[in-house]
Amino acid sequence: MTLPGCPTWPEEFARRYREAGYWRGYTFGRMLRDRAAEHPDRVAVVDADRRITYADLDARADRLAAGLRELGIGARDRVVVQLPNIAEFFEVCFALFRLGAVPVFALPSHRLTEVSYFCEFSEAAAYITVDVEAGFDHRRLAAEVSAKVPGLRHVIIAGDPGDSGFRALSDVDAEPAGDAGPAPSDVAFLQLSGGSTGVPKLIPRTHDDYIYSFRASNEICGVTADTVYLAALPVAHNFPMSSPGTFGVLHAGGRVVLARRPSPDEVFPLIERERVTLTAAVPPLALVWLDAAAGGTEHDLSSLEVLQVGGAKCSEEVARRVRPVLGATLQQVFGMAEGLVNYTRLDDPEEVVVTTQGRPISPDDEVLVVDDEDNPVPVGRTGHLLTRGPYTIRGYYRAEEHNSRAFTPDGFYRTGDVVRLTEDGNLVVEGRAKDQINRGGEKIAAEEVENHLLAHPAVHDAAVVSMPDDYLGERSCAFVVPRGQPPKARELIRFVRARGLAGYKVPDRVEFVERFPQTGVGKISKRELRELIARELVPELGNK
Numbered sequence: 001m002t003l004p005g006c007p008t009w010p011e012e013f014a015r016r017y018r019e020a021g022y023w024r025g026y027t028f029g030r031m032l033r034d035r036a037a038e039h040p041d042r043v044a045v046v047d048a049d050r051r052i053t054y055a056d057l058d059a060r061a062d063r064l065a066a067g068l069r070e071l072g073i074g075a076r077d078r079v080v081v082q083l084p085n086i087a088e089f090f091e092v093c094f095a096l097f098r099l100g101a102v103p104v105f106a107l108p109s110h111r112l113t114e115v116s117y118f119c120e121f122s123e124a125a126a127y128i129t130v131d132v133e134a135g136f137d138h139r140r141l142a143a144e145v146s147a148k149v150p151g152l153r154h155v156i157i158a159g160d161p162g163d164s165g166f167r168a169l170s171d172v173d174a175e176p177a178g179d180a181g182p183a184p185s186d187v188a189f190l191q192l193s194g195g196s197t198g199v200p201k202l203i204p205r206t207h208d209d210y211i212y213s214f215r216a217s218n219e220i221c222g223v224t225a226d227t228v229y230l231a232a233l234p235v236a237h238n239f240p241m242s243s244p245g246t247f248g249v250l251h252a253g254g255r256v257v258l259a260r261r262p263s264p265d266e267v268f269p270l271i272e273r274e275r276v277t278l279t280a281a282v283p284p285l286a287l288v289w290l291d292a293a294a295g296g297t298e299h300d301l302s303s304l305e306v307l308q309v310g311g312a313k314c315s316e317e318v319a320r321r322v323r324p325v326l327g328a329t330l331q332q333v334f335g336m337a338e339g340l341v342n343y344t345r346l347d348d349p350e351e352v353v354v355t356t357q358g359r360p361i362s363p364d365d366e367v368l369v370v371d372d373e374d375n376p377v378p379v380g381r382t383g384h385l386l387t388r389g390p391y392t393i394r395g396y397y398r399a400e401e402h403n404s405r406a407f408t409p410d411g412f413y414r415t416g417d418v419v420r421l422t423e424d425g426n427l428v429v430e431g432r433a434k435d436q437i438n439r440g441g442e443k444i445a446a447e448e449v450e451n452h453l454l455a456h457p458a459v460h461d462a463a464v465v466s467m468p469d470d471y472l473g474e475r476s477c478a479f480v481v482p483r484g485q486p487p488k489a490r491e492l493i494r495f496v497r498a499r500g501l502a503g504y505k506v507p508d509r510v511e512f513v514e515r516f517p518q519t520g521v522g523k524i525s526k527r528e529l530r531e532l533i534a535r536e537l538v539p540e541l542g543n544k
C-alpha cells in the first residue's frame, strides 16, 4: 500500500513504463545491498571526516533502520530530514528507504517557518537534523520546532546534541531484523517543490520512477563505477541528488565526494585530492569557479571531465568559458523536482551545448509547448512547457485543489516555464509564467513572501517580483503599498527574517509605492513592476 494523498500514474501508463523497461521493480534498499555485494570495499561516500565503503554504508543503514524501528518509526511514517553535505545524509536516507519510511527533504537553509510547516503538514513522526551548520545552531531550531509541533515524536541530531536533550543519531543503533521493505511502486520520499504558492508543495517520488531517472541519466552522463562525483550543491536538492547526482553515482558503484561549502577554496582541493570527474553547479557558482580557475589556481583540476550547470539559465557567455578555463565538457541541465530533466548530450556540437538547455532523458517524456489556451505552438515558437512521462509526478502530496490547476485533465504537469523547441529537438528556456523568483537556482514563491510581508501592520499590500542581477541572474524586490506612514525598508526586511524564513527568501530590496499598476482585469501587473525595477532602480545600490 502506498502513501495516502499521493496521486499516481493510471494503470495503462504504469504498464507501459514497466513494459518499456523503465520501471524495473527495484528499490533503493536493494540497490545499496547489490552494490555492497558487488564491491564491498570500494569507497561510496567521502566527507570531511570519513571515507565510507559500500559495505559500511550498507551495514550502517541496516543498523540505523533497526534503531529507528525501535523508536517506533515504520513504513509510511514521514521523517523530516534536514542535513547538510555530510555522510550521515546517506546513512539516514538508506535507513529510511529500507524501513519504507518516507523522508521529507528540507534544505539546510530552511528555518522555523518552513521546517515546522513540513513537520505539521506531513504529520512527521520525527525530525532529523544536524548540530551546527554554516554557523547556525540547528539544535536551537529543533527545540523551537518541537515546541511548535506537538505531534513530532522524535528529534535526532547528527553530530553533537550538546545540552539540547535530543537523541544523537550515532546512538540510534540496533541489531538488524531483516525488514521486508517497501514495494518498488511505493513513494520513496517527498521532495520539495520550488513552488509558486503560499506554502511549499511536496513531491511524491517512487522507487520505480526515481531510480529510472538516475539510471537513465547515468547513461547520458557517462557515469560508471569509475566516476567520482563531487556534490557541492546541497545534497537534498533534486539536481545533485539524481541528475545523475549522488544517487546515480551510488547506483553505478562510483564514489560520492561531499563538499560542505561550495567555494573554490574547499572544492578545488577536493577535486585534486579525489580526482573528481563530474560535478554540478548552479550558474552563479559556475561563474565563481570559472573566475577562480581563470585567475590561476595551484590545484590540479585536470581530472574534471564534465561540469553540469543547471537550476537556472546559464548565460551563453558563462557557457563558452567552461572548456577553455576548466578543460571540462559543459553539460546544461534543465530539470525540476517534479520530474522532467533535460540534458545537452556530451557529444552535442558546441553551439547546441552553449545555446540550449538540452532534451529529455526518456523517449517517453512527452513534451508539449502550448499557448495560453493549451493549443500547441509550431516548433521554434515560444510557449508554455507541459510534460508527462515515466518519472514526472501526476500530482503533489495532499494538494487536490492545487493539482487540478497544476496538471491538465490528461495528466500533463504545467511546469510554468516558457520555452521554445529548436528544429533539432532541444529546449531553450525563454522565461517563466509562474509567480516565482529564481535567485541563482534557489526558488522563491512570490506569494509565500508576500504573505509574510502582509503580516506587518504597516503593510497594506505587497507584490514580490524578480529584478535582474549580473551575478545571481535574479534577485527579489518587494513592492509595498504602506498603510499610513511607510516603515523603513530595513525594518520590513528584519521583520520578515524574524518570522523564521530561509535567508534566500528575504527580499533583497523593498520599494514603497502608492498603488500597484494593474492589468486589464484588475490584477496587479507584475510585468509592469518588473519593468519598473529593471528601468529605474537596478543601477542604484540595493538596500538589504
Ligand code: OOB
Pocket: 192, 193, 194, 238, 239, 243, 309, 310, 311, 312, 313, 314, 332, 333, 334, 335, 336, 337, 338, 341, 357, 415, 417, 429, 432, 438, 441, 443
Ligand atoms: C531544478 O529543480 P527545481 O525543482 O528546484 O526547479 C525547477 C525549475 C524549472 O521549472 C525552471 O524554472 C528552473 O527551475 N530551471 C531552469 C534550469 N534548470 C531549472 N531554468 C533555466 N535553465 C535551466 N537549466 O532546478 C533542477 C532539478 C533537476 C536538475 C536540474 C535542476
